Amino acid sequence: MNLPKIPLADWIESIEKWLENNLGPLFDFISLIIGGTVNGLDDMLRGVPPLVIIALFVVLAWFLGKWKMALFTLIGLLIIENLGLWGPTMQTLALVLTAAIISVVIGVPIGILCANSNVMQRIFTPLLDFMQTMPAFVYLLPAVTFFRLGVVPGVISSIIFAIPPTIRLTNLGIRQVPGELVEAADAFGSTPLQKLFKLQLPIAVPTIMAGINQTIMLSLSMVVIASMIGAQGVGEYVYRAVTQGRTGVGFEAGLAIVILAIILDRLTQKVVQRTEKKS
Amino acid sequence: MAILEAKKLTKIFGDDPKKAIPLLEKGWSKDKILKESKLTVGVNQAEFSIESGQIFVIMGLSGSGKSTLVRLLNRLIEPTTGQLLFNGSDVLRMNPEQLRQYRRKHIGMVFQKFALFPHRTVIQNIEYGLEIQGIEKKKRREMAMESLKLVGLSGYEDSYPHQLSGGMQQRVGLARGLANDPEILLMDEAFSALDPLIRKDMQDELLELQTKMKKTIVFITHDLDEALRIGDQIALMKDGSIVQIGTPEEILMQPANKYVERFVEDVDLSKVLTASHAMEKAETITIDRGPRVALQFMRDRGVSSLYVVDRSMTLLGLVSAEDAAAALKDSKGLEDVMQKEVPITSPDSLLNELFEMMGNAKLPVAVIDDTGRLRGVVIKGAVLAALAGNGNSLLDGGDSE
């Protein structure tokens, strides 16, 4: 066997070059939107005193859950503030929220398309598998090429890694709507859009919310990697602590991420449960 | 005029379904076609026409194509070939928008497992069909409330479907189907999921609604009793084909083939046959005759009593030979001696109800129609004969009425 090696690497790189040369304005535009969203959220979160934000979160936790959740939120956020990690944690939150919002805005419509067409589903299923299993470092590079260093490529790679559950579960949620109900909606003369908004989406909401929950968790798990290409936040602290061998600092920053993760997870899960109860 | 008319309406499931059409025309069976071509015959060249205001029942064993056929009528399933006319216009030629209008305005549907939207309240379910037509909120709420009242569920408008019993849920399904006021209502085993008592109630209610609203109803069932009870026409299906269409009596008495015969062989005739089937000619005398004439009539006709009627055959009473003899002796009129309390019934009361009524009465039962006129008389022996499964002769006699 002496076949020449397939020049896959060369191909990919020339595609990258071509994209960079020809789609520059598009990337600039995307960059503008993402950068703007992150910075806007960041300004909002850090523009007010920490105690106001903490109070807001506690009230939200109280409203959605019970006092236990409110108490955990209170103590957790106070610890973060006390460790002096408030600023970077809010930066991370801004990044995660941006990634989650964009994932939902893009992922839900794609999920709907997949649910309505078996061809689309067959195209997207392997693509999503690919996105989730390809090591994140591999697409950090092109992300940096297209979007330069900073928070934007970090958000982009978070989205690539975190969007699959939203797409998958939107698709699943809509496909799980009982055939009889869809038939009933058709029998009364619904247009496809009426069917979608009045029947399929409302019934799929709990499933879609479960997908969004996973998306948030996955994008949170990307913050350290994102920090390697210049995204600011607690991820940066972890990364620096690891490279400098400072276990204590690393642990503190890691704890902040864990606390943020638990709060976001519990809050979104409560939303899932509420929507479930309704339908 | 026929409101719905099907000509060679056919549905084949599978890839390249048209391949099976020539095979069907050659008369191949469903099994053979499946074996040779991997195609499933859903409905095979169905021909029928449904008159406006009829209850058209489709029945047959599981898998015979009932659900498929009914879904061809509103194109929830797209026919493979054939023709379907609604008030003379071709349903299969409708474009998507026309089809939506057809479904919204003209043909409603009620489902076996209710298919209520779980995230909507009862009233929101009922107004769904109106909402998607863009009818303004206040108006559609009013119409939906009307429909809810019709099925006797006023007060439940804000409940969610899962809070209601099966029977109530199906009433909501019915109200939803009726809310748009369609001319045609398709009901696919709409009562099958209900227990027998509720089911009978629902049948009664449907019949009552039917007389009030004059809908055309296409009703699927695999229960012969139900079919006989509510159907004006019954179509029997087997392997996708309609094997016989006829009135309940025709299906019972002139089964087209062995399949239909087996279908109807153990039907309880007392639940099908009515007083008008079992009644005989009543011996009558008009009230202005005297007792002497009455006695003469009895002798001539070999009976021991006569129904006393006026000139327009309105029943007034019953006079026996003893009564007449007494009147003669005391020189009274028939009016003074006749028994005014006579057991009566209507022509379409069922024989099994009649049988209960006759259990403790010695007299025959007079059959009186809506206008109060005497139509005939049912004697106990005839009812017993029918209950013993000997209904054929009765029906022949009854039909000549």
Ligand SMILES: Nc1ncnc2c1ncn2[C@@H]1O[C@H](COP(=O)(O)OP(=O)(O)OP(=O)(O)O)[C@@H](O)[C@H]1O
């Ligand atoms: N979507 C489908 N794809 C393939 N075959 C189908 C499909 N729907 C129905 N069939 C076949 O068509 C035939 C008729 O089915 P249908 O559901 O109309 O029967 P049915 O008389 O309503 O039965 P049941 O009393 O069980 O409801 C069956 O052989 C069934 O397997």
Ligand SMILES: [Mg+2]
């Ligand atoms: Mg069926």
